[in-house]
Amino acid sequence: MALAFLGAWTSAHALTTNPPIRMAQGIEYMCGGKSSAEAAFMRMVSPRWAATLEFSVNRAKPGEVPADVKVVVRERYSGRPVMEAVSGAPFMLARLDPGAYEVEATLAGITLQQQLVVFNGMASRAAFVWPSNVDFAAATGQLMPEQQAAARTSD
Numbered sequence: 795m796a797l798a799f800l801g802a803w804t805s806a807h808a809l810t811t812n813p814p815i816r817m818a819q820g821i822e823y824m825c826g827g828k829s830s831a832e833a834a835f836m837r838m839v840s841p842r843w844a845a846t847l848e849f850s851v852n853r854a855k856p857g858e859v860p861a862d863v864k865v866v867v868r869e870r871y872s873g874r875p876v877m878e879a880v881s882g883a884p885f886m887l888a889r890l891d892p893g894a895y896e897v898e899a900t901l902a903g904i905t906l907q908q909q910l911v912v913f914n915g916m917a918s919r920a921a922f923v924w925p926s927n928v929d930f931a932a933a934t935g936q937l938m939p940e941q942q943a944a945a946r947t948s949d
Contacts, residue, residue: 818879821867827885828859836885843887844912846919849899850884853926859884860924863901870894870909904928 812835813826824843827833840846849860865886867877876895877888892914898907899922908920 813883816879818877819875821877821888821890823877823879823886823888825879825881825883825886827883832883833885836887840885840887840919841917843917844890844892845888845895845910846917847881847886847888847897847899848884848919848921849881849886849901849924850921851901851924851926851928860901863899863922866898866900867910868896868898870896902928 811832813824813832815822815824817823824836824839827836847865849863851858851860861882863881863886865877865879865881866875867888867890868875871894873896876890879886890910890912892912895910895912896907897910897920898905900906901922901924904924906922906924908922910918910920912918
């Protein structure tokens with residue numbers, strides 16, 4: 795009996811820690827991956843989603859993940875916007891309809907663009923990697939974690 799209760803509690807606890815599914819322009823999406831456990835969860839479920847978008851900064855230290863990436867998905871040939879959302883994590887999974895898309899991802903004012911083709915029943919993926927030599931703090935007016943630590947020690 796106690797084992798059954800523990801198993802039920804563990805399952806319920808695991809469900810409460812999963813990233814929420816959100817909606818943007820009628821498209822379901824989910825963002826996550828800030829912790830290693832959440833990143834593993836996102837990788838595990840990504841084959842069940844039509845599109846996986848992954849965001850990173852080249853040569854970033856472990857644990858440093860891009861935040862507040864503005865994502866715009868457009869139909870490739872018409873340019874019609876399909877989805878606009880902000881990802882606060884390194885993974886965004888989206889239930890896009892089959893088709894050809896242009897995906898723009900903007901971090902600290904720097905926009906990267908990828909083409910993405912979604913086939914029925916198959917997962918697709920696009921990776922956005924910003925260069926490490928960009929001064930994100932100057933572009934956003936916010937300090938990166940190592941800059942915050944340096945500012946605290948200089949006070």
